[in-house]
Amino acid sequence: MAEKESPLHHFELHPIVDIHLGGLDLSINKAVIAMWIGMAVVYGLFMLVGKKGTSMIPGKLQSMLEMSLEFIKGMVKEFIGDEGMKYFNFVGTLFFFILCCNLIGLIPGSYTITSQLVVTGTFAVIIFVMTLIIGISKHGGHFFSILVPPGVPKIMIPVMVPIEIISMLARPISLSVRLFANMTAGHTVLAVLFGLGLSAPMWIGWLPLGFTVIINGLEIAIAVIQAYIFTTLTCVYIGDVIKLH
C-alpha cells in the first residue's frame, strides 16, 4: 500500500501481452502500446495530408507539417551542411518519434516511454555508434584526429586524448539523461500534484488540481522542446564527425 501511494508508482510497467523469446522477456506493456498509439497518430496525420493530396496552397494541417519539416531541414542543413540531407529521414523520424512519445504520455493514464532511461539510452548509444561509423567511413583513420584538438602542443597530447574521449562519451550520456530526466521530473510533479489534489479536502483540493492543468500545459512545451533538443544535438554530433573541427 505504501508503494501505491508513491508518486513514482505509475512508472511501473506490467505486461499486457506476454511474449517470451529465447529467455528474453519481450512482453508488450502499456509503454509500448502508448508509443504505438503516438506513432499511429503521427503517421495518420501525414497520411491525412498525403491522401487529400498535397497542394501548392497548403491547408492548416499541411502547412503545420510543412513547417515542422522545413524546421528540421533548416536544422540539418545548418549543423551538418548540404550533404546532411542524407540523414534527413533519420533525423526527421527521430524528432517525430520522440515528440509523439513525449506528447502521448501527457494524456492521463497513458505512459511516456521516453521516461525510461534504457530507451533514451538505447537511442543515444545508437546515435553515438552511428556518428562513429559515419566518421570512420568518411575520414578513415584520419577520423581519430578528432581526439586531438588543433593547436595543442605535443606534450599535452597524452592529457588531451583522455579528456577528448571523456567528452565524446559524455555526449550520449548527457543526451539520454537530459530527455529521461525532463520527462520523469515533469510526470512526477504532475503525479504529486494530482495525488495532493485528490487526497486534500475539497475546499483546498482544487488548487493542486488547477496546478496540474497549468503544469500539463507547461509539460507540452517541454515535450516539444526536449524532442527538438534531442534532434538538434543529434545533428550537432553528426555534423561534428563530418566536419572534424
Add this chain to the structure above:
Amino acid sequence: MPQFEQVSVFSSLIFWSVISFVALLFLLKKFAFPPILEILDAREKKIRDDIEGAEKINQDAEKLKADFDRQLKTAHEKANDIIQLAHDSSKKETEKSLQDTQGKVRQMIKEAEHEIQASRNKLLSEIRSYTAALTIASTERILKKAMDEKEQKRVVDETIEEVIQELEKRA
C-alpha cells in the same frame, strides 16, 4: 525509481522501441516525407521562377521602353531634318526663281533694246534707201523733162510730196 528497479521490462522496452523506430523510419521515409518535401521544393522553385519571370518581364518592359524612347527620338530628329530640308529647299527654290525671273527680265530688256536698235537701224537704212531712190527718181524725172525751170521745180516738189506720202503711209 521503477525505471531503474524494474529490470525485467528493459529488454521488451528496448526491443519494441527500436523495432518501432525502424518501422516508423521506414514508413515516414517511404510514404510520409516525400510528398511534403516535394511540395516544399516545388513551391520554392515556383516562387523562384515567378520572381525570375517577373524580373525578366520587367527587364523586357524596360528594354521596350528604351527602344520606344529611342525610336521616338530618332523620329523627332528625322522630322526636324525633314522640316529643315524643306525649309532649305523652299528657300533655295525661291531664290532660284527670283534669280531666274531677274535673269529673264534682264534678258527681255536686253532683247527689247536690241530690237529697238535693230528697228532703228532698219529704219535708218530704209530712209537712206528711200532717199537714194528718191534722189535717183527725182534726178531721173528732172533729166527726163529736162527742162524749164518751172517744170523742174514742180517735178521736184511733186516727188518730195510723193516720197513724204509714201513715208507717212509706211510709218
Add this chain to the structure above:
Amino acid sequence: MGQDNGFHQGMGFAARLGTEMVAATLIGAGMGYALDWLFGTRPWFLALGVIFGGAAGCLGVYRTAMQTINENNENDNNETDSNP
C-alpha cells in the same frame, strides 16, 4: 530558414552546456572507478578520472563559449559589411 541560423545554434549550445559538463565529470569518475576495480589501485584512478572528467566538462563549455563568441563576431562583421 535564414533567420533561424542563430536560433538553432543558440538552442544547441544552451542544451549542451549544462548537462555535458556534469556528464563528463561522471564519465571520468566512472572510468576511474572501473580502472581501479581492474587494477585494485583504489582510489587513485578515481581521483584522476574525476579531474580529467571535470577538465573535459570545462573544456567543452569553454569551446562552446569561444565558438559562440567567434560566431557573434562573425555575425557582427557580416552585419557591418552588409550595412556600410
